[in-house]
Amino acid sequence: MTTTWAKPQRPVTDDRRWKALGVCLAAGFISLLDTSIVNVALPSMERGLGATEAAQSWVVSGYALTFGLALVPAGRLGDMRGRRQAFLVGLALFTVASTACGLAASPDRLVVFRLIQGAAAGMVAPQTSGLIQQMFQGTDRAKAFGLLGSVIGVSTAVGPLAGGLIIDAVGTGDGWRWVFFVNLPIGIAAFAAGLRLLPRYPASTDRRERFDPLGVLLLGSGVLALMLPLVQEQQWTGPEKWALLPVGAVLLGLFWVWERRQGRLGRAPLVDLSLFSQRSFTLGALISLTYFAGFTTVFFVVALFLQNAAGYSALAAGVSVLPFAIASAVGAALGGRLVMRHGRKLVVIGLSGVALGLLGIIAVVRLVPMESFGWAAMVPMVVGGIGSGITVSPNTTLTLTRVPVKRAGAAGGVLQTGQRVGSAAGIAVVGSVYFAHLAHRGPATEALQLGLLTSVGFILVALGLAVADLGERAKAPDAPALDDREALEI
Known part of the structure; x- marks a missing residue:
């Protein structure tokens, strides 16, 4: 069997590819920000638009649903027809849908536009990981995934703070509209830069490469x-x-x-099932799924506790989790630099740090008065944030390291679909524990502790998978990493 190596239509200079990465990260930031920024705007939607509880629920959950549904098909489409085109179409649709959400005149229209916005975000996400695989190799690829991990951690954690700032500045009447309008200038700027900077790699010419x-x-x-x-x-x-x-x-x-x-x-x-014969991909995907089940829920239950039990405003609740976001960004950048040297050991250390941080928050809830929670939880938030940063980006790098570039979009879609399913499962389980304790008139502090202990359980499952993978690697190390020539396969 003869293999041909396709080359880009024009070379991508080192400076250009890092600028192109910046475009990808900007788009990834606003799409992931919208998973959490809307939560604090729900009361504003109720007052300003008359959104019912059911409509508010679909504004939040509908985005997560269509985001998750679009990931794998969109990743496959990018693999087949070109990631640059798929990225730009998804980004343009996301920007337009965000504007339409902000202009919505009724709750029903808002829900419809929100569903479209989620599908567009799901179209953008796998192109980002695919383009990183395509543009970078070796340690540069690890650094690029480190920056992506920073964006994932910061955008998820900073959403409530950004939403609180917007509502506080604009007011509760129309503040919810500006939660969506904030995407407009970023989306337009990223689209314009993407037209100029994203590499024009040729689409696949293999006649077997048909959509399924x-x-x-x-x-x-x-x-x-x-x-x-x-x-x-x-x-x-x-x-x-x-x-x-x-x-x-x-x-x-x-x-x-x-x-x-x-x-x-x-x-x-649609998905090359041989990917799951690679231990690095299979265990990495399972680690990602279970980790996101525990990681995402922390912001969910802490935000509920601070606003409903401790009397914090949306803005104050957002500020309280800011140390986690900042530490996560630092940890992800650090993880991107160290993963090629330490491999899965870094993920084990990171998951241990997250578990330790969550247990520290539980100790703060038990020992510190509610009104002092924000200050007292700062240290465990930082510990957990650094652990999160050196979990997400190294795990992504290790999971995708042996995936052929021509399958990078679909593989990235599978990985991120697991993250979406894990987040939804975690919120459902932890939320049930939290609300069930409150329904039986248990103290809010105990409900938060039980919810966080459940999150720790998910983190420990991920840690067990990482330790198991580490042990297997010691017995039978993976094959050598892809060389540059194979990594540039189109």
């Missing part, structure tokens, strides 16, 4: 069946919703069978 509509349908239906009861856990009362979970498992099983059939027939599948 049945695979998209099976995967999308399976992910939807898994995520819908999780993101609607508080709104859909009754146990009937959990019947969707086995339905989702069956649909994903059918997807697996279909994709294997596509491979046997020599057709390009």
Whole structure:
């Protein structure tokens, strides 16, 4: 079998590719920011737009749903037709949808535009990881993923603070609109820069590289069946919703069978199942899923506790988690520099730091009065944030390190779909623990402790997977990393 090596239409200089990375990170920042910035704007939507509780729920959960559903198909589309084109189309759609959300005249229109916005964000995300794989190799790739990890940590944690600042500045009447309008200047600037800076790599010329509509349908239906009861856990009362979970498992099983059939027939599948034969990819994806189940929920229950029990404003609650965001950015940049030297050991250290930080927050809740929580929790927030930073970016680098570049978009979509499902599952489980304790008239401080202990449980599962992978590597190390020539395969 003869392999041909396609080259970019024009060389990408070192300076140009780092600027192109900046464009990708700007787009990633606003798309991930919108997963959390809207939460503090919900009361403003209720007052200014008359949004019901059901509409508010769909503003939050609808974005997560369509974001997760779009990731793998969009990543595959970028692999086939060019990541630059897919990135720019997704970014343009996200910017337009954000503007439409801000201009929405009714709750129903807001929900529809929010669903479109989420799908557009899901279109952008896998192109970012694919472009990093395409533009960088070796230690530069690790540094690039380190910067991406900083963006993930900061955007997720800083959302409540940014939303609180906007609501505080504009007012509760129309403040929610500016939560969406803030994306407009960033989106336009990133799009203009992307037109000039993103590399024009050629699309695949392999005739077998066709889109797989049945695979998209099976995967999308399976992910939807898994995520819908999780993101609607508080709104859909009754146990009937959990019947969707086995339905989702069956649909994903059918997807697996279909994709294997596509491979046997020599057709390009939506997801190359041989990726899961790589220990680094499989365990990395599981670590990411379970880690995000614990990591994302911290901001959820702490924000609820501070605003509903401790009497903090949205802005004050956002400031309280800011140390975590800043420390996470520092840890991610550090992790990107050290991962090539220390490998999975760095992930083990990072997960241990997150668990230690969360246990420290629990100790603060037990020992410190509510009104002093923000100051007292600063040190464990910093410990947990640094641990988070040196978990996310090194794990992403190690998970994707042996993925062929021509499959980078779909592989990145699989990894990020796991993150979305993990986040939804974590919030559903931790939220149930938290609200169940309050429903039985338990103290809010105990509810927060139980919720955070549940988050620690998810983190410890991720830590166990990382330790297991570390032990296996010591017995039978992975094959050498891809050389530059293989990494540039298109």
